[in-house]
Amino acid sequence: MDYKGKIFLKFKTSIILYLLLGIGASFLNSLNIYYFQKIIDSVKNNFSWNFIIIYAVSMILVTVFSYISEWPKSKLFNGLYYYFKEEALKKVSIIDYSRYLKIGTGSLLQKIESGSVAGRGIYFNFWFRIIRELLPDILFNLFFISLINIKLIPIILIGYVAVFATTKILLSFLYDVKKDILINEELLGGTLVRGITELVTFRINQRYSKEINSYQNHSKVVVNNIAKMTMTHELFFTIFALLVSLIKIITIVLFFTGNFTITIGGLVGLIAYIDKIYNPIAIFNVLFVQYKLDCVSFSRLENFFQERNDLSLVENKNLLSEKIDSIAMQNVDVKIGSDLVLRKISYKFEKGLYGIVGESGSGKSTLVKTLLGLLKNSHGNIYYNEKNLNELNLNSLYDKIFYLSQDVPVFDGTLKENIVFDKEVPDSTVIEVLSKCQLSDFYNSLEEGLETRLGEKGSRLSGGEKQRVAFARLFFSEANVIILDEATSAMDVLTETNLMNNIKDIISDKVTLIITHRIKNLNYVNEILCMESGQIKESGSFLELTRKKGILFKLIENEENRESTHGFNNNNSKP
Numbered sequence: 001m002d003y004k005g006k007i008f009l010k011f012k013t014s015i016i017l018y019l020l021l022g023i024g025a026s027f028l029n030s031l032n033i034y035y036f037q038k039i040i041d042s043v044k045n046n047f048s049w050n051f052i053i054i055y056a057v058s059m060i061l062v063t064v065f066s067y068i069s070e071w072p073k074s075k076l077f078n079g080l081y082y083y084f085k086e087e088a089l090k091k092v093s094i095i096d097y098s099r100y101l102k103i104g105t106g107s108l109l110q111k112i113e114s115g116s117v118a119g120r121g122i123y124f125n126f127w128f129r130i131i132r133e134l135l136p137d138i139l140f141n142l143f144f145i146s147l148i149n150i151k152l153i154p155i156i157l158i159g160y161v162a163v164f165a166t167t168k169i170l171l172s173f174l175y176d177v178k179k180d181i182l183i184n185e186e187l188l189g190g191t192l193v194r195g196i197t198e199l200v201t202f203r204i205n206q207r208y209s210k211e212i213n214s215y216q217n218h219s220k221v222v223v224n225n226i227a228k229m230t231m232t233h234e235l236f237f238t239i240f241a242l243l244v245s246l247i248k249i250i251t252i253v254l255f256f257t258g259n260f261t262i263t264i265g266g267l268v269g270l271i272a273y274i275d276k277i278y279n280p281i282a283i284f285n286v287l288f289v290q291y292k293l294d295c296v297s298f299s300r301l302e303n304f305f306q307e308r309n310d311l312s313l314v315e316n317k318n319l320l321s322e323k324i325d326s327i328a329m330q331n332v333d334v335k336i337g338s339d340l341v342l343r344k345i346s347y348k349f350e351k352g353l354y355g356i357v358g359e360s361g362s363g364k365s366t367l368v369k370t371l372l373g374l375l376k377n378s379h380g381n382i383y384y385n386e387k388n389l390n391e392l393n394l395n396s397l398y399d400k401i402f403y404l405s406q407d408v409p410v411f412d413g414t415l416k417e418n419i420v421f422d423k424e425v426p427d428s429t430v431i432e433v434l435s436k437c438q439l440s441d442f443y444n445s446l447e448e449g450l451e452t453r454l455g456e457k458g459s460r461l462s463g464g465e466k467q468r469v470a471f472a473r474l475f476f477s478e479a480n481v482i483i484l485d486e487a488t489s490a491m492d493v494l495t496e497t498n499l500m501n502n503i504k505d506i507i508s509d510k511v512t513l514i515i516t517h518r519i520k521n522l523n524y525v526n527e528i529l530c531m532e533s534g535q536i537k538e539s540g541s542f543l544e545l546t547r548k549k550g551i552l553f554k555l556i557e558n559e560e561n562r563e564s565t566h567g568f569n570n571n572n573s574k575p
């Protein structure tokens with residue numbers, strides 16, 4: 001992806017203004033010195049007001065340019081940083097789901113943060129600075145020095161080589177130190193985020209002392225290296241200042257020994273130019289070290305930008321405009337990495353209720369994620385009505401699917417937002433739905449009612465309450481495929497039964513798939529699919545399968561054993 005072109009188009013006005021103002025200020029600064037030396041010389045000869053006016057105007061303009069520059073500078077500095085993050089968010093919206101799983105959220109967040117800072121560094125701190133400041137400073141200063149005495153140019157150029165070579169040696173050391181700092185800072189970031197997000201796990205497993213120790217070790221390395229880096233920087237600028245002073249002294253000596261002819265004003269101007277002319281070289285070397293490091297961080301973000309997209313979201317044009325009456329899977333295989341997780345699945349779902357059961361890891365969620373188009377089948381075909389899923393535009397499919405995953409189902413918004421999203425719905429209707437979802441008591445306990453914020457990942461709700469809030473969405477959905485992946489797992493059996501009774505009317509005339517580990521009460525579904533090792537091993541009605549005494553029967557037995565082992569049937573054991 002060509003970011004240079006994209007960035008230029010997005011920030012065209014700010015970039016042009018910022019560069020032109022920088023080039024203009026550089027020119028005016030050099031012009032200013034030139035006229036200063038002219039003023040000094042004119043004192044002895046014939047004094048000229050013109051020189052003073054140009055000198056004054058150039059000084060005033062530099063200040064004005066510098067003030068105006070703050071506008072594009074601020075826009076570019078912040079804009080570039082947020083631009084890369086926005087691009088990352090756009091990428092997440094279309095990335096192939098299996099690639100997203102592979103990268104991992106924590107690592108992705110870190111890549112986006114450090115990549116955005118590095119991307120800004122590459123364009124704003126390196127390229128823009130070279131174009132608006134360093135190159136113009138060199139060219140304009142050389143030009144005006146040549147006006148004072150053209151013979152000085154070769155001497156200045158020799159000085160350039162000396163400054164460049166000396167500073168380069170020091171900076172190779174600086175690069176290694178900075179690289180070490182970056183690596184340890186990333187580790188520090190990772191440890192801190194983990195420590196904050198995993199409070200319960202780490203506290204109960206008494207892991208914090210180990211985490212804090214590891215944090216201290218990395219922070220010690222960072223602090224020491226920053227001190228080393230500061231000293232190298234200072235050494236660098238000290239040596240640079242010494243070199244420039246040496247060049248200035250040589251120039252003055254050459255002048256007084258009569259080795260080249262120049263006016264007093266010319267000498268003053270020359271000394272001022274020498275002060276400025278080597279700065280860009282020194283600054284370039286320092287910037288280049290950071291640029292190389294930024295390129296490493298940015299390339300990680302670029303790799304993410306180049307990850308495979310889900311073409312069904314991006315390119316497929318086939319829309320699913322009609323209602324979904326059936327989903328047919330024909331000989332479907334699904335691989336995650338190199339593992340074959342679903343094998344030869346053939347099944348046709350029609351309007352009605354389907355229970356999907358099986359031991360943990362048997363492939364239930366994978367089956368559902370494949371039907372949702374998140375995971376891609378490596379073999380076989382899936383048809384929604386008669387349309388092949390792999391040729392459908394997924395967004396047109398998602399308009400017709402209601403899905404509750406087993407992950408946290410609510411977000412940090414108000415109770416009402418969590419249920420209706422952006423739809424305009426009267427509060428009274430939402431409150432009615434809350435009662436159907438067994439949430440009346442919960443709702444009545446809220447001081448701010450529907451406007452109550454649920455907190456990050458619904459932190460102020462119990463597990464079962466979160467799931468019931470998510471269920472309430474179903475009453476406002478127009479989907480005709482309903483997929484519930486362990487969506488009632490955190491509810492007690494009575495609440496689950498009442499809730500399922502209340503939604504039965506909504507779900508029974510649709511294609512409804514219910515994944516659950518609570519099997520013995522699953523007699524209300526039309527058909528049950530039993531999965532084992534990524535295959536559908538058994539299917540049929542609850543009665544048929546229990547009579548058959550096959551997998552379903554065994555699963556129910558296991559469930560009952562689990563319950564009695566964990567004392568869930570306490571009532572039975574009471575005298």
Ligand SMILES: Nc1ncnc2c1ncn2[C@@H]1O[C@H](COP(=O)(O)OP(=O)(O)OP(=O)(O)O)[C@@H](O)[C@H]1O
Pocket residue numbers: 101336337339341358359360361362363364365366367
């Ligand atoms: N992101 C992943 N990377 C690698 N393997 C995975 C991934 N997700 C699932 N799997 C593997 O695929 C298999 C099926 O997992 P799946 O989540 O579909 O099982 P499940 O039947 O839904 O289990 P559970 O009842 O515990 O939720 C498992 O062996 C699991 O380890």
